[in-house]
Amino acid sequence: MSHPCAVCGSPSNKRCSGCSKISYCSAECQKEGWTTHVIECANPGRELTTADHLAAFVRMPRPPTNPEAIKDYGFTNTMMHDRQLAEVYDHLIQVLGVTAPKLNRWKNEGQLEEKIRETFEAAPLSRRGRASKFFIERGHRFLNPVLAKRDQAAYKRMRAMENYLLAVPDGLLCLDVPGTVASWPPEKQFIFECWTFFNLKTIPRPHEPAYLRLGYCAGQTEDEFDYIADLYDALSKECYVDELTAAYTSSSIIRLFEEKGLGPRLHRFSRLRDFIQILSRPYNKSFKGTVWELKASLMMRTTLEPEVGKDWGYHNCKDNSDTYQLSFSLSLLTMGDPTNSNLPGDPMGLMKAAAEGRLFDYAYETYELARKGKQLLRRLFVTEPNPYCREELGL
Known part of the structure; x- marks a missing residue:
């Protein structure tokens, strides 16, 4: 029995040799999908490292959620630049061919910053992209312990200053900021x-x-x-x-x-x-079941509550391959394709389609997602109106 390839959606009889739960139609697709599947595979064939978690998450590109990966690759110090640092690693992996094992080796040898810089400098100008510019100008600071510590100290000083400024009523010094705020x-x-x-x-x-x-x-x-x-x-x-x-x-x-x-x-x-x-929503109204909760969940790669997930089609998923395809499709519909400006993503459009029970038709008409793996997406997408989205839109 054939199953849709986890990468391109083409029918395939081949499955992952490690877990037999996800299908690939070719070696090329397996290589492309392995970066994200390796952290979920029951038998990846080697011990996983924090670099594997990094590679899987920056593919979005998003910063990793694994605590050790966050620490090992500089995301504890990024403040507002975590997405840009994620793009640096994504560019290294996807464009310049740096593998997770190589990143792990550089990290273990204490040469991560040096090797990343060398890799960018060795690449032709046409292949360096904006990631190289960001890393040279700013990103290297997150991997340098001295500079990172200095940035953290500046951040803490600024936060303390803001806290005291905001807690000063009528020009009087507030000596108990935490106590005042708690009241x-x-x-x-x-x-x-x-x-x-x-x-x-x-x-x-x-x-x-x-x-x-x-x-x-x-x-x-x-x-x-x-x-x-x-x-x-x-x-x-x-x-x-x-x-x-x-x-x-x-x-x-x-x-x-x-x-x-x-x-x-x-x-x-x-x-x-x-x-x-x-x-414009009531400030105390829950985001449960809304397209905004879905978007946040997709960004963090977390699992929605079953009672909410079923309204997006997750109860129709039979295996990890189905879940991957559904999440990938919903990500495109919600956040768009960062490599294609013609596919910007439209959460409000998705919410309206979900409220009307037209997820499959919306995906097909708007993004032509259903042209590949049409039967799979028709099975996965829910046809019943999403009650949370209907309430959100006042229907």
Whole structure:
């Protein structure tokens, strides 16, 4: 019995020799898919390293979630540059042919920064890409213990300064910042904690509350995330914690941008429709089951709750290959294809299609995803209206 190839979707009778759970139609497809499958395979044939976890996750490109991989490859020090550092590793692996075992060897020998620099310098200019420029200018700092420690110290000083500045009422010195903040309502505490994101222009990670609640999840590209960070940085300079808390709890942050003279800048944001939809929701309304929760889950490669996952088709998955294909398709529909500007991703469009029970038709009509592996996607995609998306859209 044939199964769809995990990479291209073509029918195949060949399966992974390690776990027999995922299919490949050719050696080329197996080589392409192995980078992400190796960390899930029951019998990968060798001991896995943190470099394997790194390679699997930056393929998105996203920073890894494995704690040891985060530490080994510089992501503990990246602040707002984790996606760019992920792109450096992705470029090394996908374009310049650096393997996970080689990265692991460089790391163990204490030569990671040196070898990455040598690899970029040895590559033709046409193959270095923007990843090389970022690494030379900034990325190397994350792998240099001295510079990284200096960056961390600066970050801690800045955070302490911001905390004290924000906790000073009426010009009086607050000697117990933690105690003062703890006495505030939860909503004000949340906004206060977000002030560090605003002033440092950092991007909260998908698992952090601010990523969903303050609309960062509307971003798709590094430039769009940076644009949101710039908007909040500008807003934080025009208002105080109490004012932003009031706007947050009344779902009127968009109006606050306008009132503070930031309307023109706000309306230049390419994802304004999504940004408005998220910030107009009741602040205490759960994101459970929404397309925004789905997007965050896909970015982190976490598993949705079964009762939520079934409304996106995960209960139709018979094996890891099915799960991979469904997640890959939903990622394209939600976040687009970073290598193809004609496939930008449209979460709101996906949410509407899910609410109408038209996931397969939407994938076919909008992105032609169903042209390969049509039968598989027709089986996986749910045909019943998604109740969470219907509620979100007020249907």
